[in-house]
Amino acid sequence: xxxLLDAARAREALVRAGQACxxxxxxxxxxxxxxxxHHRAAVAAACExxxxxxxxxxxxxxxxxxxx
Numbered sequence: 001x002x003x004l005l006d007a008a009r010a011r012e013a014l015v016r017a018g019q020a021c022x023x024x025x026x027x028x029x030x031x032x033x034x035x036x037x038h039h040r041a042a043v044a045a046a047c048e049x050x051x052x053x054x055x056x057x058x059x060x061x062x063x064x065x066x067x068x
Contacts, residue, residue, distance in 0.1 A: 011039045018047040028052060 018029050027049055031040060034055040044051040
């Protein structure tokens with residue numbers, strides 16, 4: 001729980017979890033909480049796979065629907 005209260009420790013925990021998922025064969029990571037959105041780029045860079053943040057993805061999809 002303490003990892004969630006400190007941004008740097010939270011990012012490190014997300015990177016470790018992401019790297020474990022990639023080692024197990026994941027080709028993409030999906031963050032499960034909008035509170036993790038600001039870690040998306042760092043996790044993607046460290047894990048070298050695409051990282052999807054659902055709220056950002058939904059917003060982009062909505063914008064695309066309006067533009068189309």
